[in-house]
Amino acid sequence: xxxxxxxxxxxxxxxxxxxxxxxxxxxxxxxxxxxxxxxxxxxxxxxxxxxxxxxxxxxxxxxxxxxxxxxxxxxxxxxxxxxxxxxxxxxxxxxxxxxxxxxxxxxxxxxxxxxxxxxxxxxxxxxxxxxxxxxxxxxxxxxxxxxxxxxxxxxxxxxxxxxxxxxxxxxxxxxxxxxxxxxxxxxxxxxxxxxxxxxxxxxxxxxxxxxxxxxxxxxxxxxxxxxxxxxxxxxxxxxxxxxxxxxxxxxxxxxxxxxxxxxxxxxxxxxxxxxxxxxxxxxxxxxxxxxxxxxxxxxxxxxxxxxxxxxxxxxxxxxxxxxxxxxxxxxxxx
Amino acid sequence: xxxxxxxxxxxxxxxxxxxxxxxxxxxxxxxxxxxxxxxxxxxxxxxxxxxxxxxxxxxxxxxxxxxxxxxxxxxxxxxxxxxxxxxxxxxxxxxxxxxxxxxxxxxxxxxxxxxxxxxxxxxxxxxxxxxxxxxxxxxxxxxxxxxxxxxxxxxxxxxxxxxxxxxxxxxxxxxxxxxxxxxxxxxxxxxxxxxxxxxxxxxxxxxxxxxxxxxxxxxxxxxxxxxxxxxxxxxxxxxxxxxxxxxxxxxxxxxxxxxxxxxxxxxxxxxxxxxxxxxxxxxxxxxxxxxxxxxxxxxxx
Numbered sequence: 001x002x003x004x005x006x007x008x009x010x011x012x013x014x015x016x017x018x019x020x021x022x023x024x025x026x027x028x029x030x031x032x033x034x035x036x037x038x039x040x041x042x043x044x045x046x047x048x049x050x051x052x053x054x055x056x057x058x059x060x061x062x063x064x065x066x067x068x069x070x071x072x073x074x075x076x077x078x079x080x081x082x083x084x085x086x087x088x089x090x091x092x093x094x095x096x097x098x099x100x101x102x103x104x105x106x107x108x109x110x111x112x113x114x115x116x117x118x119x120x121x122x123x124x125x126x127x128x129x130x131x132x133x134x135x136x137x138x139x140x141x142x143x144x145x146x147x148x149x150x151x152x153x154x155x156x157x158x159x160x161x162x163x164x165x166x167x168x169x170x171x172x173x174x175x176x177x178x179x180x181x182x183x184x185x186x187x188x189x190x191x192x193x194x195x196x197x198x199x200x201x202x203x204x205x206x207x208x209x210x211x212x213x214x215x216x217x218x219x220x221x222x223x224x225x226x227x228x229x230x231x232x233x234x235x236x237x238x239x240x241x242x243x244x245x246x247x248x249x250x251x252x253x254x255x256x257x258x259x260x261x262x263x264x265x266x267x268x269x270x271x272x273x274x275x276x277x278x279x280x281x282x283x284x285x286x287x288x289x290x291x292x293x294x295x296x297x298x299x300x301x302x303x304x305x306x307x308x309x310x311x312x313x314x315x316x317x318x319x320x321x322x323x324x325x326x327x328x329x330x331x332x333x334x
Numbered sequence: 335x336x337x338x339x340x341x342x343x344x345x346x347x348x349x350x351x352x353x354x355x356x357x358x359x360x361x362x363x364x365x366x367x368x369x370x371x372x373x374x375x376x377x378x379x380x381x382x383x384x385x386x387x388x389x390x391x392x393x394x395x396x397x398x399x400x401x402x403x404x405x406x407x408x409x410x411x412x413x414x415x416x417x418x419x420x421x422x423x424x425x426x427x428x429x430x431x432x433x434x435x436x437x438x439x440x441x442x443x444x445x446x447x448x449x450x451x452x453x454x455x456x457x458x459x460x461x462x463x464x465x466x467x468x469x470x471x472x473x474x475x476x477x478x479x480x481x482x483x484x485x486x487x488x489x490x491x492x493x494x495x496x497x498x499x500x501x502x503x504x505x506x507x508x509x510x511x512x513x514x515x516x517x518x519x520x521x522x523x524x525x526x527x528x529x530x531x532x533x534x535x536x537x538x539x540x541x542x543x544x545x546x547x548x549x550x551x552x553x554x555x556x557x558x559x560x561x562x563x564x565x566x567x568x569x570x571x572x573x574x575x576x577x578x579x580x581x582x583x584x585x586x587x588x589x590x591x592x593x594x595x596x597x598x599x600x601x602x603x604x605x606x607x608x609x610x611x612x613x614x615x616x617x618x619x620x621x622x623x624x625x626x627x628x629x630x631x632x633x634x635x
Contacts, residue, residue, distance in 0.1 A: 109625065113381045113440070117383075120570070124570045125614045250438065251442065287457075289446070290447065290448075290453070291446070291450065294450075297446070298443075
């Protein structure tokens with residue numbers, strides 16, 4: 001069962017990868033490739049956050065802390081010129097995992113909104129470290145001077161096309177890993193913790209350890225998203241770790257649905273499109289975004305994708321009911 | 335790290351007095367914001383992420399009223415009442431719709447409000463920094479304490495915040511309405527069954543909480559620069575205060591706010607780069623040792 005599922009996921013991953021790689025070569029507009037890399041980076045961030053929000057029920061409001069730490073660690077390692085890209089990625093992921101372990105060890109003891117607030121507080125702490133440690137991070141100017149991309153194993157990332165293909169491969173690999181977690185016994189344990197923590201406790205589940213585990217995993221995945229973005233913009237900026245980035249990631253989850261595995265990516269695409277069109281008409285896109293969020297939350301009282309799923313289900317039921325009735329009436333007439 | 339500077343400041347009374355007064359005003363502003371946050375959490379059970387937006391609203395309303403009328407009293411009242419009114423509207427039309435919902439929804443609503451307020455301020459007041467300047471009423475010679483000088487406005491700010499805090503404490507602990515509000519925090523159904531309009535009370539509590547943020551904003555306006563987005567940093571700090579002091583405890587908020595104020599004021603001389611780290615460190619230690627905070631009664635929910 002597990003094996004068949006894995007093969008199916010592998011097949012889907014291969015299809016997605018091929019589509020991702022082929023599309024920009026058919027439609028060769030450079031803005032499309034930029035759009036796709038942005039969606040991959042932010043989509044990965046939102047997906048990793050959804051491991052906490054949708055799977056475990058931990059609403060983290062500070063997930064961008066790991067996004068920014070990924071971007072900065074990778075950028076600094078590459079600028080030091082001592083390591084190759086794969087080694088730098090590996091060190092970045094491990095380093096962020098350690099950071100996530102330290103922060104998570106404090107945060108996961110708290111529940112619900114407390115958890116949201118303390119993750120936000122730690123994120124702002126990391127943001128303020130980046131702003132004040134000017135000699136290392138460049139302060140509010142960001143990490144400048146470009147991130148070198150020396151070739152490794154004969155792969156040269158200096159051209160836009162090869163960088164894009166490399167990003168797509170990493171993106172798909174991360175999605176595949178998260179999919180395995182989503183379907184694993186560990187994933188179902190997390191759902192149990194989300195839906196019924198008392199029961200999980202009775203069954204002997206070590207809740208704190210499980211939560212810490214998924215927190216570290218989500219942090220590590222977010223750091224990969226940060227690596228992708230820093231590779232793409234060839235720099236790292238403190239805005240990556242500002243609270244609005246975390247807010248956007250949460251908004252993406254809500255737009256795309258938290259219970260659908262690929263929901264956050266759909267949300268990332270929708271939000272990028274929304275921002276793109278809003279910024280054509282006005283510079284105050286915070287205002288427009290805020291109004292859209294309020295309209296969705298107060299109008300639908302749930303996320304868009306969750307609403308659509310419910311709506312379709314209701315319609316199916318409604319359709320089934322009159323059909324039965326009609327059949328009944330027909331019989332009566334006959 | 336410059337501990338010698340810190341030691342020499344502490345040994346000269348002039349410098350010590352200046353830093354203590356700075357510590358007190360930082361602490362008092364945090365106390366005002368944090369007690370509002372704590373009150374709203376204690377009664378309504380929600381953490382108002384948009385609380386910083388009300389602080390900002392209070393500061394800007396005070397700023398514009400002062401520009402128009404050049405009366406500090408009017409500016410102060412307008413800032414406090416304006417923020418309170420915005421709070422009531424926000425509670426009635428927006429946050430009350432997501433009571434008992436997923437916290438994801440509560441968080442998103444507050445996120446939306448912060449985005450909208452920051453952009454509204456940019457549209458109305460412009461993105462640049464604003465300075466209100468010291469009101470004429472307080473253009474007095476600074477008061478002397480043990481060889482150090484403290485501006486008259488600082489003294490006013492400290493006295494005003496402490497008396498408002500004391501009033502709030504008295505109102506909650508000693509009056510009939512305070513008793514009802516404490517009951518509301520524990521068992522809203524029962525309070526409603528006794529024929530008390532709980533909807534109105536919720537709105538009123540939210541309004542008072544926002545008003546405290548507005549008071550902090552209008553008190554801060556003469557001493558700080560106003561920028562869109564000024565609410566967030568004080569929100570984070572006042573959250574640290576409520577965690578250290580204990581959610582729902584006004585006295586705890588006061589103690590923790592002073593602790594943070596002193597850390598900030600003296601840290602700025604001795605170890606400016608580590609101030610944030612020490613604040614977060616204190617919060618982490620409190621959370622590990624006593625998750626309910628110094629004076630919090632219930633376990634962190």
